[in-house]
Amino acid sequence: MKRLLALLLLALPASAQDRRSGFEDMARETQAMQRDDMQNPGMLWVAEGEDRFNRDCTACHSEASMRGVAARYPAWDEATGAPIDLAGRISACVERHQRVAPPARESQPLLALTAYVAHQSRGLPISRPSDPRLAPALEQGRALYGERRGQLDLSCVQCHDDNAGRRLAGSTIPQAHPTGYPLYRLEWQGVGSLQRRLRGCMTGVRSEPFAYGAAEYVALELFLNDRAAGMLLETPAVRP
């Protein structure tokens, strides 16, 4: 029994090491683009977010207090009694405290603010969601991740767990660890959220995507963060 436990403990770090950020499978030039803040186009969004933060948010928050926040999201939202992701939290904060219409999902202002806040956690490990109230959504996310969908009848598991590292046409299938969101995608020619990326896969398998902000996406984000717990945040990442 003791030996088994020791073996298991030995096996744990190994499996953690097997997890790869999509960064590692990118072309060298794309990696260089992400590494160099002067070249990384995502830093334009971070800079815009910084301006907005300094203008609209510093009455309550400081830059230093934002460090580590993104590593803990999605989190439990007391006001709605539901899990909320970082973009949802920022949007709700604007609405509640600034008494203005909240910025829409995937809008430039919200992406910029989210990129700025998440950037404050660059290099920090993603923490495992620990609030027990998140447990049902975490399980919902796990179920959604394993559920076949669309005309092509594929689940996330079938590509991103079972076939990660293989090539779908010319692209290496990543392990789907959300370490760099919001991130700059060359395909998008812009910064987008994890929800936008999830929609991309859903329409790719010819299924009906959920609406932005849907509980299903937050559940998936929660599950993916749990699965990537301990990996380091890269925001703003660059991806092909």
Place this chain on the structure above:
Amino acid sequence: MGDIARAVPRRVALALALLLATPARADEAPLTDVPGDAARGRAIVADRTRGLCLLCHAGPIPEERFQGNLAPPLDGAGLRWSAAELRLRLVDGKRLNPDSIMPSYYRVEGLHRVSPAQRGRTILAAQEIEDVVAYLLTLREEPPR
């Protein structure tokens, strides 16, 4: 007739009805009366938005770069399988392996959250399946090693 209907449990009757309503039968006779056209089949296989085949499979279609490697090469398919076997794998390969990642190209039932544009439609039409079968039968060389 009424007696039989009463004797057959409703679930069994439903399963039978579904089986009979399935577009392709288990014996996989041709889906149409028009023989498949291998040239048209090749074009469907090469088309990443119609056949989708090269996203996962490699095949002897050199003008199409960036072929996938999630599934076995198509080369030699005509040596390994008969027309009926190929047809079954295209129509609904999940009858052979429920865990397969290969989409069922001629099945509309049992799918979840299909996008509105594709709902109720098969991935390929019956004649397109016949064309692809005709093309695959021409692939009689093993893949390059």
